[in-house]
Amino acid sequence: MIEEQGAEELEQDDLYEHFRFVASDGQVPLRVDKFLMNFIENATRNKIQEAAKNGNILANDVAVKSSYKVKAKDVIRVVLEHPPHENLLVAEDIPINVVYEDDTLMVVNKPAGMVVHPGHGNYSGTLVNGLIHHIENLPKNSNERPGLVHRIDKDTSGLLVVAKTEQAMTHLAKQFFDKSTERVYHALVWGNVVEDEGTIEGNIGRSLKNRLQMSVFPDADFGKPAVSHYKVIERFNYVTLVECRLETGRTHQIRAHFRYIGHTLFNDARYGGDAVLKGTTFTKYKQFVENTFKALPRQALHAKTLGFIHPVTNEMMRFDSEIPEDITTALERWRAYTINAKEEH
Structure with a gap:
């Protein structure tokens, strides 16, 4: 059971509760820093360990170290000196493209x-x-x-x-x-996508095992309907570049849908795409993939095209963007690697 709380002041030490998690009855012993990584979006292990060092992580109202093992029914709380929503809407001079x-x-x-x-x-x-x-x-x-x-x-x-x-x-x-907008993404996914084009359907909802992941529920017992259309752009034997057109816009839709059909996005750490796909004996394959991960240190997904009707003029507006340098670099490396692999064999 997970309870995400609002600002609750802890009078004894002037701290505010940001998160409260109650470990399930079936919780196996797990370090609290790893436990929190599964539930707090965008958190890093370093941040969690720093919070524990400062006494900001409580297990059953007692401050614990990051090595503390969470057990069944433990109440884990993250408390900080500022309210959860303090300064959320502060204007900042940030460059915008x-x-x-x-x-x-x-x-x-x-x-x-x-x-x-x-x-x-x-x-x-x-x-x-x-x-x-x-x-x-x-x-x-x-x-x-x-x-x-x-x-x-x-x-x-x-x-x-x-x-x-x-x-x-x-x-x-x-x-x-109304699903009348045009949204086209380019994604590099693991494996050789067999069909040149296709449609992925299946309800998408919060994973029952990992709250930071979205899962596909084909029997529509959970989640909301989601439809993704794809077309293969280029094949590299071990990975495939695809174009995705969204009919719906669910959270992590492309990431969840492609994982569901066995083609997790390249270097998508949250969904396991940062593991080296096995199945080749080609020289230095693992090293090549790990170096490509470094060149593209995030999931290989780009929202390339956006189209909609202008609210005032009723004109169809359509915008297209260049593929970013990190994805372009990864594609160039896979292109060269595929050619070299063919020549070696």
Whole structure:
């Protein structure tokens, strides 16, 4: 059972509770830093260990070290000196790659590594912090997030549209709801995708085993309907470059769908794509893959194309972005490696 709390002041030491997790009855002994890594989005083990060192991680109301083993029914709490939502919407002068802008909306090209909106563990440096510095009085969506109509993951690069007026927010949100927008991604996935094109369907919802992952539930017992269409662009024997067109926009949709069909995204650590795919005896294969991971230190996913109807002019707007250098470098390396592998064999 997981309980994510609001700001609850702990009067004895002036700390505020940010997270509370109750270990399940079947919890096997597990280091608390590893336990928290499974539940706190965007957390790093170093941050968690630092929090434990400062006495900010409690097990059954007692401060514990990061090596503490979580057991069944343990109550694990993360407490910090500031309230959970303090300064979430502070304007920051952050460079934003603006592709297009008018009085109604803005289209930005988000780099990999930038979080879209503030949240637990990311109180600054987000796209929203930058947007409210550059634009006054951004409208808020139903989740109180200024300007946001949709979002992409921290380590996914690519195009986002931002609403600058209430009218634009409503109009664009309806387009995403009605599935009338155009969203095209490029992804490098593990394995040789057999079919030249296809459709992946299956409800997507929060994993029952790891709350930071999304799972596909083909029997529709959980989650929400999700549809992804794909087409193979280029094959490299061990990995495949695909184009993905989203019919729906669920959290981690492409990442979860491709893992479901056995083709996890290249270097997608959260879904196991950072493991070296076995099945080759070619010289120095493992070293090559690990070096390519270093050149592309995130999941190989880019939101390349975005299309929608302008809320005021009713004109069809379509934007395309270049594939980022880190993905391009990985593709060039796989291209050369595939050629060399053929020549050696």
